[in-house]
Amino acid sequence: MKHTLAVLVENQPGVLSHVAGLFARRGYNIESLAVGETEDSSISRITLVVEGDEKVIEQVSKQLNKQVEVIKVNDITNDEIVVRQLLLLKVAADLAARQEIMQIVEIFRCRIVDIGKRSLIVEATGDEEKIQAIIKSLRPFGIQELVRTGNVAMVRGVK
Amino acid sequence: MNGAEYLVKFFQDKGVDVIFGYPGGSVIFLYDVLGKSTLKHVLTRHEQGAVHAADGYARVTGKPGVCFATSGPGATNLVTGLANAYLDSVPLIAITGQVALNCIGRDSFQEADIIGITMPIIKHSYMVKEIEQLPAIMEEAWNVAVSGRPGPVVVDIPKDMFMGTVDISVPHKRIVTRKGPQKNGLEEQLPKIIEALSRAERPLIFAGGGIISGQAGEELRKFVDYTHIPMVTSLMGKGAIPETREDVLGMVGMHGKPAANLALSACDVMLALGVRFSDRVTGDPKKFLPDTAIIHVDIDAAELSKNVIAEIPVVCDAGKFLNKILEKMKEKKTKFHVQGWLEQIKEWQRKYPLSYEKGACLKPQQVIEEVARQAGDKAVVVTDVGQHQMFAAQYYPIGGVRNFLTSGGLGTMGFGLPAAIGAAFGRPGENVLLFTGDGGIQMNIQELATAVKNRLPVKIFLLNNVCLGMVRQWQELFFAGNYAHTLLEGNPDFMKLADAYGMKALKITDPKEVAAMVSQALSEPGPVFVECVIDQGENVFPIVPPGGKPSEMLGRWPGEAHISRIS
Numbered sequence A: 001m002k003h004t005l006a007v008l009v010e011n012q013p014g015v016l017s018h019v020a021g022l023f024a025r026r027g028y029n030i031e032s033l034a035v036g037e038t039e040d041s042s043i044s045r046i047t048l049v050v051e052g053d054e055k056v057i058e059q060v061s062k063q064l065n066k067q068v069e070v071i072k073v074n075d076i077t078n079d080e081i082v083v084r085q086l087l088l089l090k091v092a093a094d095l096a097a098r099q100e101i102m103q104i105v106e107i108f109r110c111r112i113v114d115i116g117k118r119s120l121i122v123e124a125t126g127d128e129e130k131i132q133a134i135i136k137s138l139r140p141f142g143i144q145e146l147v148r149t150g151n152v153a154m155v156r157g158v159k
Numbered sequence B: 001m002n003g004a005e006y007l008v009k010f011f012q013d014k015g016v017d018v019i020f021g022y023p024g025g026s027v028i029f030l031y032d033v034l035g036k037s038t039l040k041h042v043l044t045r046h047e048q049g050a051v052h053a054a055d056g057y058a059r060v061t062g063k064p065g066v067c068f069a070t071s072g073p074g075a076t077n078l079v080t081g082l083a084n085a086y087l088d089s090v091p092l093i094a095i096t097g098q099v100a101l102n103c104i105g106r107d108s109f110q111e112a113d114i115i116g117i118t119m120p121i122i123k124h125s126y127m128v129k130e131i132e133q134l135p136a137i138m139e140e141a142w143n144v145a146v147s148g149r150p151g152p153v154v155v156d157i158p159k160d161m162f163m164g165t166v167d168i169s170v171p172h173k174r175i176v177t178r179k180g181p182q183k184n185g186l187e188e189q190l191p192k193i194i195e196a197l198s199r200a201e202r203p204l205i206f207a208g209g210g211i212i213s214g215q216a217g218e219e220l221r222k223f224v225d226y227t228h229i230p231m232v233t234s235l236m237g238k239g240a241i242p243e244t245r246e247d248v249l250g251m252v253g254m255h256g257k258p259a260a261n262l263a264l265s266a267c268d269v270m271l272a273l274g275v276r277f278s279d280r281v282t283g284d285p286k287k288f289l290p291d292t293a294i295i296h297v298d299i300d301a302a303e304l305s306k307n308v309i310a311e312i313p314v315v316c317d318a319g320k321f322l323n324k325i326l327e328k329m330k331e332k333k334t335k336f337h338v339q340g341w342l343e344q345i346k347e348w349q350r351k352y353p354l355s356y357e358k359g360a361c362l363k364p365q366q367v368i369e370e371v372a373r374q375a376g377d378k379a380v381v382v383t384d385v386g387q388h389q390m391f392a393a394q395y396y397p398i399g400g401v402r403n404f405l406t407s408g409g410l411g412t413m414g415f416g417l418p419a420a421i422g423a424a425f426g427r428p429g430e431n432v433l434l435f436t437g438d439g440g441i442q443m444n445i446q447e448l449a450t451a452v453k454n455r456l457p458v459k460i461f462l463l464n465n466v467c468l469g470m471v472r473q474w475q476e477l478f479f480a481g482n483y484a485h486t487l488l489e490g491n492p493d494f495m496k497l498a499d500a501y502g503m504k505a506l507k508i509t510d511p512k513e514v515a516a517m518v519s520q521a522l523s524e525p526g527p528v529f530v531e532c533v534i535d536q537g538e539n540v541f542p543i544v545p546p547g548g549k550p551s552e553m554l555g556r557w558p559g560e561a562h563i564s565r566i567s
Helices: A015-026 A054-066 A095-107 A128-141 B003-013 B025-036 B047-061 B079-087 B114-121 B131-146 B159-163 B186-199 B209-213 B217-227 B258-266 B318-332 B339-351 B364-375 B387-395 B416-426 B445-453 B469-478 B494-500 B511-523
Strands: A002-010 A029-037 A043-051 A070-075 A081-092 A111-115 A119-126 A143-148 A152-155 B019-021 B041-043 B065-069 B092-098 B124-127 B152-158 B203-207 B231-233 B248-251 B269-273 B293-298 B312-315 B380-383 B432-437 B458-464 B504-508 B528-533
Touching: A002 A015, A002 A054, A002 A152, A015 A029, A015 A043, A015 A054, A015 B114, A043 A054, A054 A070, A081 A128, A095 A111, A095 A119, A095 A128, A119 A128, A128 A143, B003 B025, B003 B131, B003 B159, B019 B047, B025 B065, B025 B092, B025 B159, B041 B445, B047 B065, B047 B079, B047 B092, B047 B416, B047 B445, B079 B092, B079 B114, B079 B152, B092 B131, B092 B159, B114 B124, B114 B152, B124 B131, B131 B152, B152 B159, B186 B269, B186 B293, B186 B312, B186 B318, B203 B217, B203 B258, B209 B217, B217 B318, B231 B258, B248 B258, B248 B387, B258 B339, B269 B318, B364 B387, B364 B432, B364 B458, B364 B511, B380 B387, B380 B416, B387 B432, B387 B458, B387 B469, B416 B432, B416 B445, B416 B458, B445 B494, B458 B511, B494 B504, B494 B528, B504 B511, B511 B528
Parallel strands: B019 B041, B019 B065, B065 B092, B092 B152, B124 B152, B203 B231, B203 B269, B231 B248, B269 B293, B293 B312, B380 B432, B432 B458, B458 B528, B504 B528
Antiparallel strands: A002 A043, A002 A070, A029 A043, A081 A119, A081 A143, A081 A152, A111 A119
């Protein structure tokens, strides 16, 4: 099962290699990893998506916690969370195809951020499923380039 | 005050009485200051010698060991020693010089990314990139090395930092650890643990290195005295409480004592204290004690349910746990019912004693037994790695905490001699007994010079079988006697070698000479080299074949002519 871990770490050089190295050496599988500064610039937040059963995830969390620069590890898999990743996709688009691509873009509520002579760049945010669906819909037109980030996630506020 | 002066002052303020190291280009400024100071420095003959010596010093004193090395090859020579200290949870501070800040990343002369190289094998590391950070980094490095589960820390210091100015009149910015408090679950678990132990028919204590590094020997002794629950130890737990006691059954594991291994296999409730269930104990962890309720107490949460699943896990310092549980048990007047169980264990001890065949050939076990008889259980015993290490663990009863030094986790050949040197500095005035092999000693033999130069009372018992005994044994038992590259033909004449270093050298070939030679070696001041020419074919028994259960030991039992499995 996939787990989403929110890891707060000291914002220092070397922290990311500590975390990545830990996963490699203990044989855990990172599905995705995203890192950035938080509201407190001295703290970074790493969002990790890890594949494994409860036992593996427990070990992962404990090993992460052991790292000196790790402040807190939260498994937010079972919380009410908002999960997003970002996609940039350059799709082949001659005049004939443009109209249809723009319709797809509208349906998925993503945006066109660059118009070239023979291509468009589409920007989309969403969870894994939505991003997959967009890629699938645009594939028939010819994807020239694709880049995406790992998940970032946040627990919803109390309703 | 410059960076180098600050470092020397820092270690003096921390009460460090000796530093082990080796100078070089990137630390020349540090050594210039060190050489003018009153801080004692021991020059080893290789950086690996320095780090193992610092490790040995830390193991006998409980204080962090400190070593210095230069950048590049100096730093990379520390790597084995750091990994060794990490796996055995030994507090160390290694200061490595680094090329100057503006040279980093350009493949400069003697540049190596020691932070990157050591990342997976040490507890933590720091690079000092601004001189203003030096005081805060040193404070934190020290705290990280000694707190929680201890371990080695590397501080990498670019050359120009030693010359930079540290202003100690302004209070330095502290690095704040923002970790929240850890839940230990002790209060909720205590009643359950007492209940489980008092209802058990065959309870057993399994004590490890955590008792020793957590200074909990006295608490454990009180606990055993109150409950009469028998105890086994891991290799690292030897000496947690005196092994001369009847209720201490000795080491368990691949070469554990037969009765200890049988007790381990048969217990219904196990109280595991400061152990990590290494594969040398468990064999296949999936098949390890499927019907035993394991109570696992460790200061490192990541050890709980890592290798074997704990029924009751507790994140706690061993001493604190033992104090609490003893208090609760006395309050409730908890009784334990272990009489029948103790008799069963005694029966095993009668039926399956440790034994070896005495004959015309000198046996390694005889040397160890004789040294133990003469030097007693309070001596500091150091081993290298291999067959002699297991013989020492089996035949040398250890009477005190921090008296048995061995490379348990990493199994580092070459650890013995430099660790014994470090131990001699940590325990001045005491004899340090080193058991080593002809393979192990040749991995750091250059440190004979360090022992001689410092007139250290290190008594080296080289159990020479002219081969890599442990690997040879496996080849005999599991590889149809194909002794591929395990015979050390071309060994030097060790007597001449010891003599060349200026060390007193003795040689034992006849079993009848052992007592007199050991006596001479122990009474001689300073270092002594005793070469014991032993039976090449001697094997360590019992042995649990790889992947087997602890009860499935091969050995030669009384009245039996051949090696057999206990059934």
